[in-house]
Amino acid sequence: MKAIVQDAYGEADVLRFEDIDRPTPGQGELLVEVRAAGVDAGVWHLMAGLPLIGRPAMGWHKPRMRVRGLELAGRVAAVGAGVTRFKEGDEIFGTGWGAFAEYVTVREDRAARKPANLTFEQAAAVPVSACTALQALRKKENAGRVLVIGAGGGIGTYAVQLAKAGGAHVTGVCSTAKADLVEKLGAEVIDYTKEEITGTYDLILDIAGNRRLRTLREHLTSDGTLVFVGGENGGRWLGGLQRNLGGLLLSLFVKQNLRGLLATEPATDLERLRELIEAGTITPVLDRTFPLAEAADAVRYQHAGRVRGKVVVVVSPQVGL
Template structure:
């Protein structure tokens, strides 16, 4: 089968299109014929082997997993001996391993049934970016109607979902994004968009919740955009963040500081849950949420798409169709 592989860590040039043997499902895994996959920040971390601490899981000297990609939508081709939730021929979406390929493995507990009215290209964006944003807005930020919410990195994959979900919950949203992304963020429902190259994040006043997706600002700067009892959600580390922990030290500092502050500083890592996938799918089908699919590219163009992701130039979500 055709797949995007890499045998060493590096930037996008280590990725290449190759013919590889299809994987075989074991345990509670499913073999899924990929109809669409999507890029997320995790692809950059897995490709580059950064931050360095991540290599404890990815592989110290070279990547354990040769095939890149996590998010997917597709058709079940085969089931492992312990799988019970799905059968051959079922349409599913969620997260798997090596999804930039014609066939990929996925644990059945990281998948949900794809509704007929949900296009594969839209479904593929929900597995990592959608569920992470949902948990950040609903569970960690506890966003509710009438609140003012500020979102950094609002033009990226997770950020666009955070904007859309906060708007769906009745919040007034200010997005912080780079040049050329204001139209996209406004289209998703933001009342104001700040260009971070020209304006400070405090230019729109104080907010009840700040969701920091960009991951590259000091905590003190983010807290200045918060009300005295507001909530700061530290969601991302950013693809350009360096250091041993790749920005995760900000989450650790926030955890340590929060008990001594009136403001709440909360960090977390999103986990794909089937119930959350179904929640997002329902919202998309009903028109209450719109995945920001800004580009659909063939498998051979994954290295170019990852290069753009690493530069921070990606708008919304990029979907890959094998």
């Protein structure tokens, strides 16, 4: 089968389009014929091997997992022993390591039936980013005022929609190029190229941001919650973890809740997102799609930071025929 592989860390040039063996589903796993795969920020970090603190899990000298990609949508080609929720031919979305390939194995508890009103491309843009937004918003119940920094990106577009659906007044921070999108999603817009953040908020989601912890706390209510969702300004060793650790330590001494987020993609959350999507409450925002052979270009485009919503890699619908 065709797949995007790498055998060394680096920029997108290390990604290669090659033939590899098709995987076999194990206990509790699905073999999925991939139709589309989302490109999230984690793809770049695993490709680059950064931050270095993650190397013990990723592989110190070279990637432990050769095939990139995580979030996906496709059809079940076969089921492993013990699988009860799916059968061959079912259309699903979820996560599986090595999604930039014609086939991938997916744990049954990391998959859900594809929303009936979405294409495969749209569904592939959901699992990682929407689950992250959903779990970040759970950090503060009944938040009246929510600030989403990075509101025009993959996670941000879902966070704005989910917070609005929960009844919050949402303010989104983004660039001029994304302001119209964020406004259409229902948020008040702060264009960071023209103005500073003002006001106070019950919940602040800082998505891959680089603002100082002290600055963010100034815009947080006395008992508010600040959630760091990723980070791109902490250096090669810690990445965005240094602000997370600083916030966690400071939370021991102040009323404000300052937390990082390590998101997962359980079937329960995927099913909840499917319900919200089919009800029309949230909708994926797609910027561009790339064919599988051009996945390296998709990663470059995503990492440049100008994406409105999500980037998706499309696998030929003729795969496996």
